Amino acid sequence: MTSKMNIPIARTSLLENEIQSVIAPLENGWLVQGPKVEEFESKWSKFTSSENSLAVTSCTTALHLSLAALDFGPGDEAIVPAFTWISTANVVEHLGGKVIFCDIDPDTFNIDVSQIEGKITSKTKAILPVHLFGLAADMDPINDIAERHNLWVVEDAACGFGAKYFGRHVGTLGTTGCFSFHPRKALTTGEGGMVTTSDSKLADKIRCLRDHGATMSDLQRHMGAKPYLLADHPEAGYNQRMTDIQGALGSAQMDRANEIILERRNLANIYNEAFSTLEWLRTPVCYEGYEHGYQSYPCMFRPENLSLQNVKEVNQARNAWMELLQTAGISTRPATHAVHMLSYYQKKYKCEPKDYPNAYIANECSISLPLFHGMTEDEQNFVIEFVKNSF
Numbered sequence: 608m609t610s611k612m613n614i615p616i617a618r619t620s621l622l623e624n625e626i627q628s629v630i631a632p633l634e635n636g637w638l639v640q641g642p643k644v645e646e647f648e649s650k651w652s653k654f655t656s657s658e659n660s661l662a663v664t665s666c667t668t669a670l671h672l673s674l675a676a677l678d679f680g681p682g683d684e685a686i687v688p689a690f691t692w693i694s695t696a697n698v699v700e701h702l703g704g705k706v707i708f709c710d711i712d713p714d715t716f717n718i719d720v721s722q723i724e725g726k727i728t729s730k731t732k733a734i735l736p737v738h739l740f741g742l743a744a745d746m747d748p749i750n751d752i753a754e755r756h757n758l759w760v761v762e763d764a765a766c767g768f769g770a771k772y773f774g775r776h777v778g779t780l781g782t783t784g785c786f787s788f789h790p791r792k793a794l795t796t797g798e799g800g801m802v803t804t805s806d807s808k809l810a811d812k813i814r815c816l817r818d819h820g821a822t823m824s825d826l827q828r829h830m831g832a833k834p835y836l837l838a839d840h841p842e843a844g845y846n847q848r849m850t851d852i853q854g855a856l857g858s859a860q861m862d863r864a865n866e867i868i869l870e871r872r873n874l875a876n877i878y879n880e881a882f883s884t885l886e887w888l889r890t891p892v893c894y895e896g897y898e899h900g901y902q903s904y905p906c907m908f909r910p911e912n913l914s915l916q917n918v919k920e921v922n923q924a925r926n927a928w929m930e931l932l933q934t935a936g937i938s939t940r941p942a943t944h945a946v947h948m949l950s951y952y953q954k955k956y957k958c959e960p961k962d963y964p965n966a967y968i969a970n971e972c973s974i975s976l977p978l979f980h981g982m983t984e985d986e987q988n989f990v991i992e993f994v995k996n997s998f
């Protein structure tokens with residue numbers, strides 16, 4: 608084993624046929640949303656068992672389109688976990704709504720279901736649970752609350768590829784599911800996203816909104832025999848279409864979707880086993896009935912008795928350790944950020960760390976270790992040995 612390596616937090620791993628797949632849309636002239644996007648959508652529907660899949664430009668636009676199609680707007684409130692990628696909250700702002708943060712369960716990093724109901728007001732329209740890092744949020748109680756209060760559930764399944772909740776793929780549990788194909792995620796199209804929904808009317812509205820509000824797609828017009836027909840535009844829509852170049856790349860990777868998920872799970876299991884005796888590192892939990900997608904491998908540093916009192920001290924020790932890992936050639940990151948501490952939200956909503964203490968503590972004390980399909984045995988062993996010999 609080498610004494611120094613250069614192991615990134617994530618590395619894109621595409622097969623030759625997947626790289627070659629982008630040539631066809633360039634050669635046949637489609638480029639924009641066309642047959643390859645349709646093919647990708649259909650494979651996605653089959654894989655996740657969703658009735659409708661709509662490819663878009665990112666998970667952020669998937670979330671935005673979902674809320675826009677549901678007529679979420681000014682004055683409306685949406686409940687968002689305080690520990691997530693910022694765009695889960697940003698889409699609420701984009702539509703003129705109000706973000707109502709909810710703290711997380713420190714064991715799962717996902718929304719603390721027991722705190723949701725206390726956040727509901729007469730203005731609440733939606734809950735945006737996040738399946739963070741590939742672990743499903745506890746969707747049954749979330750859906751129960753939503754049903755009781757007549758709320759929409761827009762799942763942020765950006766990291767959810769391969770994640771299941773009692774046998775069902777995430778993204779098919781709420782009103783809509785929103786996925787990301789950014790290179791940090793397990794399946795990538797560069798930028799890219801997908802909306803899934805079992806509601807066909809909602810799917811039609813999203814299909815229309817992503818395409819300038821048009822009632823007919825380019826592909827439909829191209830196939831049609833009536834060249835004088837122009838689409839009507841009942842909505843002032845957006846351009847949030849995925850290109851066929853991206854669709855081809857996504858579609859090609861879907862042919863080994865199960866292998867990608869299995870490989871990531873195997874890597875995670877090896878880490879879990881290797882670190883099981885380390886009391887100072889809590890590896891990702893996965894309860895019975897859940898299947899983890901392992902978009903990443905988020906751990907908590909010195910998880911025992913973490914509180915607002917000792918968080919600074921643990922944070923400093925974590926940072927020193929992260930620097931040590933970096934020096935050895937092992938890239939790590941905080942798992943994600945506490946959105947209420949980012950200056951836009953801090954200023955606008957006058958948030959303080961203690962408002963959502965578990966999100967804040969996770970921000971300060973979490974650490975994601977490198978995990979990606981295509982990671983070599985040497986690379987993983989190097990990480991394992993270094994971590995085990997750290998303290």
Ligand SMILES: *Cc1c(COP(=O)(O)O)cnc(C)c1O
Pocket residue numbers: 664665666667668691692694695737739763765766786787788789799800
């Ligand atoms: C990556 C991510 C997003 C954003 O996805 P994009 O495709 O980059 O817009 C949103 N939410 C979560 C939880 C994410 O991890």
